[in-house]
Amino acid sequence: MPAAPADVAAPPADAITSPTGLASKLIEAGTGTENPGPADTVTVHYSGWTTDGKLFDSSVERGKTISFPLNGVIAGWTEGLQLMVTGEKRRFWIPANLAYGENPRRGAPAGMLVFDVELFEIKKAPEPPPVPEDVAAPPADAITTASGLASKVLSPGNGSRHPKATDQVEVHYTGWTTAGELFDSSVLRDEPVVFPLNRVIAGWTEGVQLMVGGEKRRFWIPANLAYGTNPPPGAPAGMLVFDVELLDIL
Structure with missing residues (x-):
């Protein structure tokens, strides 16, 4: 079991504190030169204690590193890991408002938390797909159906079969508002999605067919x-x- 740090109760004088209240201290310098971004996926080992020295979680104890996107964890981790480079070990004192709060959900620790983190790998997030030049309105060469759905082929397919409304399809997609704001993208997640065409918005049910x-x-x-x-x-x-790419009809 990883032992509690001698300075677990509070950040020491040589800790660096950010404007948010996150304190950290370099334990071992890294070999990398690049910091992860807020949407990047990192692979780490960590141990976490409450300020009374109680160990509440440790990948070190389990003997297995963990990988996660930085925008999917507590705010103190999202901010703190961006200070690190690969090979680095750092200790964090994360105030309650950047962790789970003073009255956390069941099973989560309360108050300030202390983590020792070792950063092994950074996997860069894909670049967001560029906003289409014609995002504001359908262009003159778009085809509009009787329902008002407009579309334009970006690249032709190699198949001959169209899916039916009752089929399941596998697609990659990115969605924007007409102001150019990206609100969802399987491309960014690098995870195509599978769904039945009759269980999505009407524009998808009609359009993908x-x-x-x-x-x-x-x-x-x-x-x-x-x-x-x-x-x-x-x-x-x-x-x-x-923008939709039809990968398969199931």
Whole structure:
């Protein structure tokens, strides 16, 4: 079991504290020259203690490193790991507001937390797909159906079969608002998605049926075929623009 640091109770005088209140101290210099970005995936070993010296989690104790995207963890980790380079070991004193809070969810530790972290690897996040030049409205060469769905083939496919509404399809996609704001992308996650065509927004159900395997197409989906002008929380409003690549029809 990793022993609690002698300075676990509070940051020592030689710790560096950021404007957010995150304190850290270099334990061992690294060999790398590049810091991870906020969306990069890192591989680390770590041990975490409460300020009374109680060990509450440790990948070291489990004997297995852990990998995660920096934008998917507590704020203190997102900020702190960006200070590091590969091969480096650093100790962090993370205040409650950058961790799990003073009244955390069940099973999570409360208050300031102390972590020793060793950074092994940085996997850079993919660059966001560029915003289409015609994102604001369908161009003159787009084809518009009776429902108001507009689309344009970006690259032809190599298949001959169109999916039916009841088929499952595998796609890569990126979605923007007409202001050019990217709101979702399987390309950024590097994870294609599989779904039945009759279980998505109407614009997708109609539009993907126009495609063949291997095809890439851009869609301008009006609000009434997307999430509406007053969508549920977290969903984008108004006309949406999607670039879709049909990888497979299942």
